[in-house]
Amino acid sequence: MAKTTRLSQPSHAITAAASHFKPSSAALACLLVCAPGVQAQSTAPAASLAEVVIQSGASSAAPEIGGFADQPLANTPINATLIPADEIAQTGARRLSDLYRLDASVSDAYNAGGYYDYVSVRGFVIDNTYNYRREGLPISAETALPLDHLERVELLKGTSGIQAGTSAPGGLFNIVVKRPTQNTLRSLRLEATNNGNALVHADLGGRLGDNRDVGYRLNLLGERLNSHARGTEGQRGLMALALDARLSPDRLLEGEFEVSRRSQASVPGLSLLGNALPPAEARININTQPWTQPVVFQNFSGSLRYTQAINSDWNWQAQLGTQRLKTDDRLAYPYGCSNENSYDRYCSNGDFDLYDYRSENERRNTTAAQWRINGQLNTGAVQHQVNAGVITSRFTDRGEPRAGNIPLGTGNLFTLPPLAPLANYSDTYTLRTERSTEFFATDVIRWNSQLQTWLGLRHTRLDRASVRTNGSRATDYDQNVTTPWLAATWQLNPAQMAYASWGQGVESEVVPGRPRYSNQGQALPALKSRQWELGLKSDTGTQRWNATVFHITRPVSADLRLDPTRSCSDSRAGSCTRVIDGHARHQGLELGGGRTSGAWSYDASATWIHAERRQSDITPRLNGQRPTNVPKGVLRANLSHALAAVPGLHLGAHLSHEGRRSVLPDASVQLPSWTRVDASLRFNTRLNGRQASWTLTVDNLLDRRYFKESPYQYEHIYLFPGAPRSVRLALQTNF
Helix, strand or coil: CEEEEEECCCCCCCHHHHHHCCCCHHHHHHHHHHHHHHHCCCCCCCCCCCEEEEECCCCCCCCCCCCCCCCCHHHCCCCEEEEEHHHHHHCCCCCHHHHHHHCCCEEECCCCECCCCCEEECCEECCCCCCEEECCEECCCCCCCCCCCEEEEEEEECCCCCCCCCCCCCEEEEEEECCCCCCCEEEEEEEEECCCCEEEEEEEEEEECCCCCEEEEEEEEEEEECCCCCCCCEEEEEEEEEEEEEEECCEEEEEEEEEEEEEECCECCECCECCECCCCCCCCCCCCCCCCCCEEEEEEEEEEEEEEECCCCEEEEEEEEEEEEEEEEEEEEECCEHHHCECCCECCCCEEEEEEEEEEEEEEEEEEEEEEEEEEEEECCEEEEEEEEEEEEEEEEECCCEECCCEEEEEECCCCCCCCCCCCCCECCEEEEEEEEEEEEEEEEECCCCEEEEEEEEEEEEEEEEEECCCCCCEEEEEEEEEEEEEEEEEEECCEEEEEEEEEEEECCECCCCCCECCCCCECCCEEEEEEEEEEEEECCCEEEEEEEEEEEEEEEEEEECCCCCCCCCCCCCCEEEEEEEEEEEEEEEEEEEECCCCEEEEEEEEEEEEEEECCCCCHHHECCCCECCCCEEEEEEEEEECCCCCCEEEEEEEEEECCEECCCCCCCEECCEEEEEEEEEEEEEECCEEEEEEEEEECCCCCCCEEECCEECCEECEEECCCCEEEEEEEEEC
16 A cells, blocks of 8 residues: 655755754755755756655665665665554554564664663664664664654664764664655554553644645654553653645655653563573563652654755755754662672572662754755766765763662562662763764666666764763764775566675774773774675565675774783773774674565565674683674564455464573573564454454464563673563554
């Protein structure tokens, strides 16, 4: 089913953010010089902006952040996943981590209930500050990102130097909002679960005016939240509005904004009991003290995009975008076992040290401006598809002194005794300010009907500073990095393509301003990840498959003790130095396929990853070891069958399997593999003469008990149980 009509070019932004933002001179000049073009007509005859109808799940869609304009996913030398709106709704997804089950290259990486999401792609945990985009513009994912108003979620796998100035390797997420529809849309979605969740969501769209030149899309949502874990009652709300104005056949102005709020108590992870795994009981919630408060996420995001056709082959765009986040982060936080002098796990008997953690009024603001030009030209018989531009952004992270340093006493996993709060707001908050300007250019060269080459280059200028709220540990540095990307594709036949690619991604790290470091506040050399990838793709429109082999190396930084007999400590100034110490190497195979026609349809993917630490001089015992929380193999499969005997009735099943993974860096404790099966029943019918769909879903049909992930973060072992069996009933209807 066609979801919306879109221009084929990416990204949007909001002009109201300009008062908070000081763009680079290049970007500002582009915006000021080009903006008057709104009043000018192109001198070329019949210049117009082509419209593209995006089909649900269609691989013909062009990803917004592919780095190459107007290139359908099926024909690009990248492995990517596009999750459309109808699939998001069918899975009952409330957060990004609910979608991980749709791709075998993706797994959880510290996903506490009621908190924001972390994700591992190709075995690397991607960065919540640098690896997320909204309509192609940078945002922070350190918040609860709503999904209900999205047209699709895009995941581009691998190093992302062609799409982002700095980012962790593994992948890049982009969210694309729903846009105005050609025809009038009135849709209502109602959902309820056996845990007490209840949702109401209205989706309204259409066009206004005598010539239907103005379009709108309004999403309104309210939900009462609850989960399988005790003490997780909460609520969330969303209002999202998208507008467009067809100023003329060659000019389009688009704007959108959203306001959302989510309030729910978080569920901290469990941990080892000494050297043993605890029971995989997902209903346990340590955060149930009498003084427990919810985590509150508030979000305003918006963007404005103006597109101008120059002639039939070229157009340019100017964009502004903003994101304003406010978070009250509160948690009764279990961490370590002082009674057994073990601070990375709980005590053998289930005891733990409990902290009253409160970090209120955190404010993360992102503003970005982009100008780009897209078009094609011919040099003899060779065709070039060119995309070039500049993007500049500013990110600030502000907060106040917080609580969390002083333990309240000893809790116990099995009895959860109440402890008196002791909120001592003496722990400092790190204030950050970051600016970047990125210049990019890509060229897709079609040599003949079979061979294409893909060239991309991005140059990034960074300026980053941080300081604690008490004025200590100040750092300030700037850095210039350049990341290339090369690929070639060969069309084997109209449906099949082979490709090879090579590229870089870069991360920028500054040594913390802690007294222990002899090089405190200094920037390390740019941490450049490198990747090569080989792939085969086939897409007939109704059936598709792909096979991808990838190889990624990523530099790793570590603390070098200047005195090998003594550990690093802030009480001994200059006791260690932060250096680059070897690298992580991840290589693997990704397989995928699907069919969308006939009585039987399916979508499946499988990933095998061989990941290991290499060439470490500081901790040589880790060389050859698999990183924590990285399964060797992952399988995802979705199957649907339309019953001919009952028109409109569809039976569905989903399977997720993840292999064993290491709990500790030395792999001395392993988390068992797990398999989960979900089932669904969907009936398409009519209510009051209008289309409607009933869906009954049972997640974890067999009610398996298992640990879905084991992240080792903040020098602590975390274990997150999988959710028990749950039932969801949904109705979606037009009105």
